[in-house]
Amino acid sequence: MQNNKFDEQILLKVKDFAKNLGFDLFGITLPQLKKEDYEYLKEFINKKKYANMHWFENYKEIRLHPSKILENCKSVIILGYFYKDQQYEDIIKKSKIKISRYAIGKDYHKILKKKLKKIEEYLKQICKNIQTRITVDSAPVPEKLLAKNAGIGWQGKNTNIIHPEFGSYFFISCIFTDYEIPSNWKQENITDHCKGCMLCIKHCPTGALEPYRLNVEKCISYWTIESKMPVPEEIIRISKGWVFGCDICQEVCPYNRRKIALYKQTNEPDFYLRLEIKKILNQLPEEKDWDNLKNSPLKRVSYYIFKENYKNTLNCEYSHV
Ligand code: B12
Numbered sequence: 001m002q003n004n005k006f007d008e009q010i011l012l013k014v015k016d017f018a019k020n021l022g023f024d025l026f027g028i029t030l031p032q033l034k035k036e037d038y039e040y041l042k043e044f045i046n047k048k049k050y051a052n053m054h055w056f057e058n059y060k061e062i063r064l065h066p067s068k069i070l071e072n073c074k075s076v077i078i079l080g081y082f083y084k085d086q087q088y089e090d091i092i093k094k095s096k097i098k099i100s101r102y103a104i105g106k107d108y109h110k111i112l113k114k115k116l117k118k119i120e121e122y123l124k125q126i127c128k129n130i131q132t133r134i135t136v137d138s139a140p141v142p143e144k145l146l147a148k149n150a151g152i153g154w155q156g157k158n159t160n161i162i163h164p165e166f167g168s169y170f171f172i173s174c175i176f177t178d179y180e181i182p183s184n185w186k187q188e189n190i191t192d193h194c195k196g197c198m199l200c201i202k203h204c205p206t207g208a209l210e211p212y213r214l215n216v217e218k219c220i221s222y223w224t225i226e227s228k229m230p231v232p233e234e235i236i237r238i239s240k241g242w243v244f245g246c247d248i249c250q251e252v253c254p255y256n257r258r259k260i261a262l263y264k265q266t267n268e269p270d271f272y273l274r275l276e277i278k279k280i281l282n283q284l285p286e287e288k289d290w291d292n293l294k295n296s297p298l299k300r301v302s303y304y305i306f307k308e309n310y311k312n313t314l315n316c317e318y319s320h321v
Helices: 008-020 035-046 060-064 086-094 108-126 143-149 199-203 220-226 259-263 275-282 287-292 303-315
Strands: 025-029 075-082 132-135 170-177 242-244
Touching (some): 008 025, 008 108, 025 143, 035 060, 035 143, 075 143, 108 132, 242 303, 275 287
Antiparallel strands (some): 025 075, 132 170
């Protein structure tokens, strides 16, 4: 295809368009990893540190060289969408059963993909012959590492991307494109603010974290979402009620306790606490309720696994504060 010459007005329009769709953060980066990230990720895959997430082996080349996701890929637009619903904050504090904040509404893959498609269409209208590929936790690309390179935030000791004002309760989406954008275009220069803070490491009940590294095999989020087996008793006993995902390393982060991050409401009503989920917090759903629960991140696990984890959590003594 013919190459479109970079025009700042186009990018400003796209940024505005994305903002109107509710995206909070916007950045640009090259579709490649920094050398040290490449090395860490390669080691993670080669040493099979992904536990039961065997899909990590697939499309290894794309994960390590994200430009390969789209022919002639030149740039990536990175977007952040804040998902925290304030209504849930009081509830989660008191609830013995805890479901992580990202999972209480409708499935973010679908909700955000709809928005990304709109941006894609808009981009194609104002910039002819452009090729794009959208992802939101839906393709084998290292979204955190690209988001960090785009200046969306820094990668914290809990390994999440943290923005100094918005904290880390946001999803990351990418638009890969063959449109060449200067990679430092209006980039915020966000450096690592974690400094001497060790709160996430100290508070992780299973000891899954060391600075900037996560031991997947100890992570509550891994066990309750991705392991595809009932959580072992020794983990459940110390999991403080988290039956689907875990937010402990984010809750204790000082950057999630600053004014905006603490009080901001998500722009997307579909991320609000669903009635069905509110009920689940109080009572184990029956299988028919589970079957009827459509378009929810919870459906990543089977009813059998969810039921086992739920029952075992209620049956064990733990302190939920
Ligand atoms: C696999 C995966 C998981 C796994 C592994 C988590 C992990 N830390 O990687 C599990 C199931 C545990 C998981 C859990 C969660 N996830 Co997840 N997950 C992913 C996924 C699909 C891939 C991430 C990946 O490649 N991990 C591999 C590791 C090796 O990469 P890494 O964390 O980037 O680690 C590197 C750095 O630590 C680096 N490093 C950098 N600097 C330094 C410095 C030093 C000194 C060292 C030693 C290392 C080091 O070395 C590592 C290797 O590259 C992404 C989506 C995507 N396609 O990218 C979502 C994603 C990362 N997850 C997300 C979320 C929301 C979560 C949870 C918060 C959900 C929850 N509430 O339960 C938790 C957070 C747990 C945590 N503390 O990480 C969001 C994060 C958004 C954000 N603001 O950062 C993503 C980006 C999805 C999305 N599109 O929004 N997840």
